[in-house]
Amino acid sequence: MIKASVIGGTGYAGQELIRILMRHPEVEVVTIGTRSFSGQKFSDIYGNFQGITDLVCEATDIKELAEKSDVVFLALPHGIASKTVTAEVLTKTKVIDLGADFRIKDIDVYEDWYQTEHFNHSLLNDAVYGLCELHREEIKKAQLISNPGCYTTCSILSLAPLIKNNLIDTGSIIVDAKSGVTGAGRGTVTDLMYSECNETIKAYKIGSHRHTPEIEQELRLLNGQDFNILFTPHLVPMNRGILALSYAKLTADLSLEAIKAIYREFYNDEYFVRILENRMPETRWVKGTNFCDIGLSIDPRTNHVIVVGAIDNLIKGAAGQAVQNMNICFGLAEKTGIDFIADFPI
Amino acid sequence: MIKASVIGGTGYAGQELIRILMRHPEVEVVTIGTRSFSGQKFSDIYGNFQGITDLVCEATDIKELAEKSDVVFLALPHGIASKTVTAEVLTKTKVIDLGADFRIKDIDVYEDWYQTEHFNHSLLNDAVYGLCELHREEIKKAQLISNPGCYTTCSILSLAPLIKNNLIDTGSIIVDAKSGVTGAGRGTVTDLMYSECNETIKAYKIGSHRHTPEIEQELRLLNGQDFNILFTPHLVPMNRGILALSYAKLTADLSLEAIKAIYREFYNDEYFVRILENRMPETRWVKGTNFCDIGLSIDPRTNHVIVVGAIDNLIKGAAGQAVQNMNICFGLAEKTGIDFIADFPI
Amino acid sequence: MIKASVIGGTGYAGQELIRILMRHPEVEVVTIGTRSFSGQKFSDIYGNFQGITDLVCEATDIKELAEKSDVVFLALPHGIASKTVTAEVLTKTKVIDLGADFRIKDIDVYEDWYQTEHFNHSLLNDAVYGLCELHREEIKKAQLISNPGCYTTCSILSLAPLIKNNLIDTGSIIVDAKSGVTGAGRGTVTDLMYSECNETIKAYKIGSHRHTPEIEQELRLLNGQDFNILFTPHLVPMNRGILALSYAKLTADLSLEAIKAIYREFYNDEYFVRILENRMPETRWVKGTNFCDIGLSIDPRTNHVIVVGAIDNLIKGAAGQAVQNMNICFGLAEKTGIDFIADFPI
Amino acid sequence: MIKASVIGGTGYAGQELIRILMRHPEVEVVTIGTRSFSGQKFSDIYGNFQGITDLVCEATDIKELAEKSDVVFLALPHGIASKTVTAEVLTKTKVIDLGADFRIKDIDVYEDWYQTEHFNHSLLNDAVYGLCELHREEIKKAQLISNPGCYTTCSILSLAPLIKNNLIDTGSIIVDAKSGVTGAGRGTVTDLMYSECNETIKAYKIGSHRHTPEIEQELRLLNGQDFNILFTPHLVPMNRGILALSYAKLTADLSLEAIKAIYREFYNDEYFVRILENRMPETRWVKGTNFCDIGLSIDPRTNHVIVVGAIDNLIKGAAGQAVQNMNICFGLAEKTGIDFIADFPI
Structure with missing residues (x-):
């Protein structure tokens, strides 16, 4: 033992x-x-x-x-x-x-x-x-x-295959993340009181959250380049869960199927990363688990790839x-x- | 297997x-x-x-x-x-x-x-x-x-030691129970839509819920007498959990400590029934578990015993x-x- | 002005x-x-x-x-x-x-x-x-x-017609009340943090809440007698609203319709007290208003009357x-x- | 009348x-x-x-x-x-x-x-x-x-001053919007049941929501150009409110103060648009009102402007x-x- x-x-x-x-x-x-x-x-x-x-x-x-x-x-x-x-x-x-x-x-x-x-x-x-x-x-x-960190885990796993394979314009990365209230810890502050954060949503620390440099450090290791990302967290009225949407301009001309295949290969042996096929991630399906669910979408009108990642902030x-x-x-x-x-x- | x-x-x-x-x-x-x-x-x-x-x-x-x-x-x-x-x-x-x-x-x-x-x-x-x-x-x-049933499990476990030991006036039993929304199942009806039952509470089927005769059947077996109880369920804006307060007039002149001792003895070997000492049950502490938490209180001003029971409606x-x-x-x-x-x- | x-x-x-x-x-x-x-x-x-x-x-x-x-x-x-x-x-x-x-x-x-x-x-x-x-x-x-007080307003309005008209055994009154979290005020304490009181329910101060003597004082004024009630508050995961169930043994042999008529007469000219006919009160229908909704039920099996009262704790x-x-x-x-x-x- | x-x-x-x-x-x-x-x-x-x-x-x-x-x-x-x-x-x-x-x-x-x-x-x-x-x-x-539409109102009001004054690269606009559940209407579908959408968040119709062409139509009118935006809605566990974050690359070299001044001027006489100074919008402050609250931020590391807009989806x-x-x-x-x-x- x-x-x-x-x-x-x-x-x-x-x-x-x-x-x-x-x-x-x-x-x-x-x-x-x-x-x-x-x-x-x-x-x-x-x-x-x-x-x-x-x-x-x-x-x-x-x-x-x-x-x-x-x-x-x-x-x-x-x-x-x-x-x-x-x-x-x-x-x-x-x-x-x-x-x-x-x-x-x-x-x-x-x-x-x-x-x-x-x-x-x-x-x-x-x-x-x-x-x-x-x-x-x-x-x-x-x-x-x-x-x-919690946001970092979700963001890095979401973006790693795109960066590693040089599929996106790294100058265009935006991560818009939403977290349940436990992410803020157990300290007693007015903003985290039930009646203050129930039934409302807000963004906070836009562009200035401390998980930003951590995400950048790890993503840069994957392609050896220097770039910044724009990271925005939100507080959502639920106890647990992070949903992060990562947006980036595609530089490669790839179909959604091709990108999914790249993700499946990248995470081939990983039990805790689930690349979803027929649905998009929702925090309820990972809550209380060590899974990171990842879904993919392409917007041909603006040539963006959108990666949706979901984890339980207190577990994965x-x-x-x-x-x-x-x-x-x-x-x-x-x-x-x-x-x-x-x-x-x- | x-x-x-x-x-x-x-x-x-x-x-x-x-x-x-x-x-x-x-x-x-x-x-x-x-x-x-x-x-x-x-x-x-x-x-x-x-x-x-x-x-x-x-x-x-x-x-x-x-x-x-x-x-x-x-x-x-x-x-x-x-x-x-x-x-x-x-x-x-x-x-x-x-x-x-x-x-x-x-x-x-x-x-x-x-x-x-x-x-x-x-x-x-x-x-x-x-x-x-x-x-x-x-x-x-x-x-x-x-x-x-869910309400029945919580109500019977709450009241059994009192009935078995003839400590209360069985004509005075009121069970006021509160349940999370999953208790109503997965059928799609307007009243169970998020925007309809979020941020509100209601009582329903007062005195007429089908778990009533089930509770009565089992309690009557414990002392061989015939009596009716008044059972009222509520719908509470949370997914899971039942909290049931059972009220009854004490017929015995017993201290709270004595009643607790009776409960501890009655449930002596039971892993899944926890008789609480220093706190009252809250559904959060049993959520996702097979435990039934029980707390006891006496109101000397009206000579009532109050039993607080908590379970996860989908598990215990x-x-x-x-x-x-x-x-x-x-x-x-x-x-x-x-x-x-x-x-x-x- | x-x-x-x-x-x-x-x-x-x-x-x-x-x-x-x-x-x-x-x-x-x-x-x-x-x-x-x-x-x-x-x-x-x-x-x-x-x-x-x-x-x-x-x-x-x-x-x-x-x-x-x-x-x-x-x-x-x-x-x-x-x-x-x-x-x-x-x-x-x-x-x-x-x-x-x-x-x-x-x-x-x-x-x-x-x-x-x-x-x-x-x-x-x-x-x-x-x-x-x-x-x-x-x-x-x-x-x-x-x-x-908030609980008092709801409880007194619920019970006043029964007491005034001597319809119940005043030794049998139980008020089981449920309140949203704003009832506890804006002080920052751990128990009122979002992640602590979301998705859970508890009873607190059973038989010992300070609104008890206030309810008793006003009810006693209505029939000039001395009696105690058993009052139990709960904390419910919602911002606002009180739902109070008042239970009492009926001493009069009255139909539900007769009791409703007594309530309608008692509150005849009162704009802010609504005696409901076809539904039971739910806090959502009084939220943000000065109304007190009252619903009535009788349980012939135990000879109890049950009064359901609902108010917005911060308004009425x-x-x-x-x-x-x-x-x-x-x-x-x-x-x-x-x-x-x-x-x-x- | x-x-x-x-x-x-x-x-x-x-x-x-x-x-x-x-x-x-x-x-x-x-x-x-x-x-x-x-x-x-x-x-x-x-x-x-x-x-x-x-x-x-x-x-x-x-x-x-x-x-x-x-x-x-x-x-x-x-x-x-x-x-x-x-x-x-x-x-x-x-x-x-x-x-x-x-x-x-x-x-x-x-x-x-x-x-x-x-x-x-x-x-x-x-x-x-x-x-x-x-x-x-x-x-x-x-x-x-x-x-x-609800998303459209919030998105257009958020972006109009930037487009009208040609301050951003219109090819880079991303609107990441979050809505309460009432936005989906009162139809009874499984996904909108309390137990299904409580305590979870999801994105839906990524790049394909019908409010997209409506936003584009109105924004294009402001500068006479043709461009597409990437619009993503989310379902958030709350009854009401929309929070929309609009991201775009700045083409002008402007300080945050200068941009705020442009917004204040653009909405000078508008009672229902509040340009916030010391805080960022949260849906709680507009809930139940006809206001659209707007907050502004700049991320110099990626040269983006971020506009935060908040409305009550059922009112404004x-x-x-x-x-x-x-x-x-x-x-x-x-x-x-x-x-x-x-x-x-x-």
């Missing part, structure tokens, strides 16, 4: 991670670390764990956990992981960081977008970007994995992919413990 | 059942029977099954399925099962009926509440009422199991309990394949 | 009040008082007022407002109004208090349920309980009006009734400025 | 129209025409009209209504209005058509997108496209007004604009009876 600990287990992503790990056949959850709820039973904070576990939250640190864990998951706000993960910690345990600290390889870009200093230049290059479908070989050998966009990363780097079958079917109706 | 078939697999309960059975370690789903979608791939009807199964729906009948199935689940409107299940069918397969046909033992009561003739008097007595926590021993030996109230019944009568560990933790946020 | 000011104008009830007053043909809003948002444009806090008003919030006090206002509305947490409203203030302006401070006439009862000292015994008797349909004559002459349950009170005590037609039709779909 | 009749008054737009007209100070609603509900009281179909009106729905025709109405509103599926509106009818009454039949001036384009024959070539040129802010002078003199996108058109062509103050403030929380 893999001994796993989670630091930051009382946020939404951390809680989801613990839920998945508790039902994972090869994992034992040893410690739930959290500052805010230290000393409380986890099932007193989250009533779904009533009768499931008697674990008590602990105010612990990563050094201590490294001694007794085979893997430590970090589900923390950015700026903390880079201060606490050290080379010494990594000699004792694998670390999978669900935060942003190790995602962006260019320190200037990170500091510019996050408006903060980066505290750990030395480990940045060792960290593997944990988008499983694109970096599986590196993940297998990684000691420190940087789990991608966070906790599920973190476990997928764990499965890969511990040599388990990749879908062990995360082979969920969406529970419908939601 | 248990070979299982489902007839009526494209309603909400049937679909949920198939989802559970597909991940059950001891089950193989052999046939999905449905008249309406015959010839279609199940995953074309329900996109969550994309990449999970290639099963095609068949317009089959129970006789045919009995030949090749160890168990046949029926998820049909009332009035059909009683016409098609026969003694001969039951010699070849076990049948678990999620509909109402075999729930009510008194034919007059059935015909009065359902306003239809009952077509199968002979099998009615053989059918075991599949409320697992109350009828486990009979279920073990049953060939035909009548799976309880339908498909989950059906599988629990299957587990029992096939001698499996009772929680096999249905030991879910609620996925939170929903 | 009536010069009106609002203190506490940035909570939900206060904001709703300002919206109504701004479109009231006989009112000019002179000041919006608020501590938290002082100096900000009201339309910067609430974007619905963009282009409607340029009023800037002020940190003012009631003494100052009394000088320049014909009426001052208070929409504040309990405990503040009783400290600031004085006999002197009331010589200069009328005060309509949407809070709880002057609702309960028995100081011991108030202090017991609110767990706080009452600071203004002298004005308590002068304050008129502003449930318009029951206290219209007193309201006409009132200088200080205590606007009822708060701001709308406050304006109705204003209309009455300023001699305007009672429905001036509050004669809304529910905007459907919500 | 203007005598107004509505044909198709039991759909969502028709019902909303009747609600507005019933509170309009210069209007008397004389007839509600509907085939499906003929003979029923309108308040029995829509409970919000209980106590408001006793009008009974009639199966009437436009000829009959023309005799007794100053204006007839048509809220019907496409293909009916063009068959029934005649030159003779228009000699007797003004007609405001909320359907699509007279929106598109080019018959080939209409027949191609709607896949049906157009039945009334002769009146097509007489019909005035009723987007009030752009066609006010023609509307004043019109006898037949074609009320714009249908019934409200229809009344605005009526006000204009009857010489009333334009905001008479439609000067709503959004009721918040929704």
Whole structure:
């Protein structure tokens, strides 16, 4: 059994991670670390764990956990992981960081977008970007994995085959993404109150969301070119799910069928990426799962390709992919413990 | 492996059942029977099954399925099962009926509440009422199991310890229950359109809902007395979940602690009934699970006990309990394949 | 034109009040008082007022407002109004208090349920309980009006004809009420976050909600007897609306038609109380309006009458009734400025 | 008083129209025409009209209504209005058509997108496209007004100043629009059931929605050029509201402030178009109103301008604009009876 600990287990992503790990056949959850709820039973904070576990939250640190864990998951706000993960910690345990600290390889870009200093230049290059479908070989050998963001996972998987095969004008990429409210975390702010975000939709951080440089970094790796994308997120009145529409001008003269074939080939062996044939993705069909559903369309009137991607932001966009990363780097079958079917109706 | 078939697999309960059975370690789903979608791939009807199964729906009948199935689940409107299940069918397969046909033992009561003739008097007595926590021993030996209704499951489990121990005035019982919209099924009627039932609540069938005599039948068995209850259901703008508040005058002079102790004893070995200590049930903590959460309160000012019960109407109230019944009568560990933790946020 | 000011104008009830007053043909809003948002444009806090008003919030006090206002509305947490409203203030302006401070006439009862000292015994008797349909004559002459709570308005209007006409066993009254999330106000607490209360329902403060003694006080006035009721509120995933089911044992042998006739007579001239004939109340039909819809049912099997009441908690349950009170005590037609039709779909 | 009749008054737009007209100070609603509900009281179909009106729905025709109405509103599926509106009818009454039949001036384009024959070539040129802010002078003199679609209203108002002033590459326009569920009407189809579209989002008719040629027609009029746009609608789990993001490459080197100034000038006298300064539009702030809120952003990294537009699809996108058109062509103050403030929380 893999001994796993989670630091930051009382946020939404951390809680989801613990839920998945508790039902994972090869994992034992040893410690739930959290500052805010230290000393409380986890099932007193989250009533779904009533009768499931008697674990008590602990105010612990990563050094201590490294001694007794085979893997430590970090589900923390950015700026903390880079201060606490050290080379010494990594000699004792694998670390999978669900935060942003190790995602962006260019320190200037990170500091510019996050408006903060980066505290750990030395480990940045060792960290593997944990988008499983694109970096599986590196993940297998990684000691420190940087789990991608939710919008990024959906956007990169949507666009990768087009970029890799040079089918679009990379100067024309627009990603218009819509997210459920859990994407904003569990902090209590007025805008996230039920009566404030129920029955309404808004766009936010247009062109300035921090997942933008992360998407660009990964897409640029695919064709070696430098380009910017325009990324716009929205807040939608639902708990979970991301639907991202990626628009780009086609440079190749290809039929929809030909493009679909390229996607099917690109994701040929990928269990968690489903290229849809007869329908377009809807978040309900991926909710509660680790799938990324992708649909394709062409608009001949404007010569655009439109890629529709859908994920569950807390699973493929966070906790599920973190476990997928764990499965890969511990040599388990990749879908062990995360082979969920969406529970419908939601 | 248990070979299982489902007839009526494209309603909400049937679909949920198939989802559970597909991940059950001891089950193989052999046939999905449905008249309406015959010839279609199940995953074309329900996109969550994309990449999970290639099963095609068949317009089959129970006789045919009995030949090749160890168990046949029926998820049909009332009035059909009683016409098609026969003694001969039951010699070849076990049948678990999620509909109402075999729930009510008194034919007059059935015909009065359902306003239809009952077509199968002979099998009615053989059918075991599949409320697992109350009828486990009979279920073990049953060939035909009548799976309880959703409101009934929640109401009976809420009130059973009080009735069994003669703690309340049975002439004073009121059950005020609230259900999510899936409880009404998948039929397309105006009142169930999104824009009609979103952001509003209503009571319906006050004192006249068909689950009333079913609740009464089971509660009366517990103390051998004859009494009526007042049952009121509501439609709440959420997909799933039932919250039932049961009110009754206390006849015994008992503290809240004493009553809780009685409940804990009554449900001592029951994994799926959680008697809550420090919080009251909320449907979010049971959603997607087979749990029934129960909370207790006393109002000394009016000398009432209030029992709060919560279930997922499609799981403990339908498909989950059906599988629990299957587990029992096939001698499996009772929680096999249905030991879910609620996925939170929903 | 009536010069009106609002203190506490940035909570939900206060904001709703300002919206109504701004479109009231006989009112000019002179000041919006608020501590938290002082100096900000009201339309910067609430974007619905963009282009409607340029009023800037002020940190003012009631003494100052009394000088320049014909009426001052208070929409504040309990405990503040009783400290600031004085006999002197009331010589200069009328005060309509949407809070709880002057609702309960028995100081011991108030202090017991609110767990706080009452600071203004002298004005308590002068304050008129502003449930318009029951206290219209007193309201006409009132200088200080205590606007009822939301649950109370719905519960009292539902039960008044039964009590007044001695048709029920007052020892058997149970009110099971369901409220939208705005009933809890705009404070930022975890339980009211979108992802926490979306898609779930719970009961809370069973038998211990502070509206209980207020309902009892008013119902007891109708028959001069002493009795307690059992009141249970619920939180429902919708923004607005209260649906209250009132249950009681019938003592009179009356048909449903006879009871309806009694209700129609009791509310004969009341524009804002609609006794429904062919349907039961649903919150969608009163949402955004000052109506209280009432439906009636009898359960002969248990000899209970069930009254279903529905209001909009922020209008008939708060701001709308406050304006109705204003209309009455300023001699305007009672429905001036509050004669809304529910905007459907919500 | 203007005598107004509505044909198709039991759909969502028709019902909303009747609600507005019933509170309009210069209007008397004389007839509600509907085939499906003929003979029923309108308040029995829509409970919000209980106590408001006793009008009974009639199966009437436009000829009959023309005799007794100053204006007839048509809220019907496409293909009916063009068959029934005649030159003779228009000699007797003004007609405001909320359907699509007279929106598109080019018959080939209409027949191609709607896949049906157009039945009334002769009146097509007489019909005035009723987007009030752009066609006010023609509307004043019109006898037949074609009320714009919901997506179109929002998209055209969002883009008009950019096109008119030649600030963007018209070959790069993408409109990504999100709509609440009422946009799909009141027909009972599985996809619009509560449990099917709650808690999920999807894109539909990508590049093929019928509002596309309507948007193009009106935008092309503004600069006299020929170009296509890429339009994508989404279904969002909320009742009402459209949020449309319009993306285009800037051809002019302009600051955000300069673009805002151009918008402010373009919409200088327009009460119902609000150019936001310090926030971005959210549908909650326009819900229940006739406003179109517009926000502007520039992404210098990709040289795009992003326009965010928000309307209530049933008001500015249908019934409200229809009344605005009526006000204009009857010489009333334009905001008479439609000067709503959004009721918040929704």
